Amino acid sequence: MTVITGITRGGVEWTPSFVITIDQERCIGCGRCYKVCPREVFTLIDRDDLDTIEDDDDFDDAPGMVMHLADALDCIGCAACSRVCPKGCLSHQPSAVAA
Numbered sequence: 243m244t245v246i247t248g249i250t251r252g253g254v255e256w257t258p259s260f261v262i263t264i265d266q267e268r269c270i271g272c273g274r275c276y277k278v279c280p281r282e283v284f285t286l287i288d289r290d291d292l293d294t295i296e297d298d299d300d301f302d303d304a305p306g307m308v309m310h311l312a313d314a315l316d317c318i319g320c321a322a323c324s325r326v327c328p329k330g331c332l333s334h335q336p337s338a339v340a341a
């Protein structure tokens with residue numbers, strides 16, 4: 243598989259690591275990832291609005307806000323969000339070059 247790569251001004255090749263998922267059970271809604279992200283990837287939502295994990299009783303009881311992937315395809319793979327997340331919620335991986 244050929245993955246997407248970039249090149250620095252100094253000519254060094256690097257491999258972007260794109261955000262794939264947020265562990266919303268671990269997320270504390272601190273907003274650090276949102277603030278550091280240069281793109282429109284994240285949005286904060288109310289936990290009550292989550293419908294994907296509504297069967298998890300413990301999680302349903304957790305109060306407040308939680309981060310959500312609004313547009314994962316807008317990610318440029320800089321991984322800054324994971325450097326600032328205090329809970330290790332975000333997972334990343336390189337992406338294949340589109341055929």
Ligand code: SF4
Nearest residue numbers: 279317318320321323
């Ligand atoms: S990897 Fe960079 S662009 Fe992608 S979501 Fe994280 S901070 Fe935003």
Ligand code: SF4
Nearest residue numbers: 269270272273275327
């Ligand atoms: S930085 Fe981590 S804990 Fe904070 S809102 Fe983002 S995903 Fe949640």
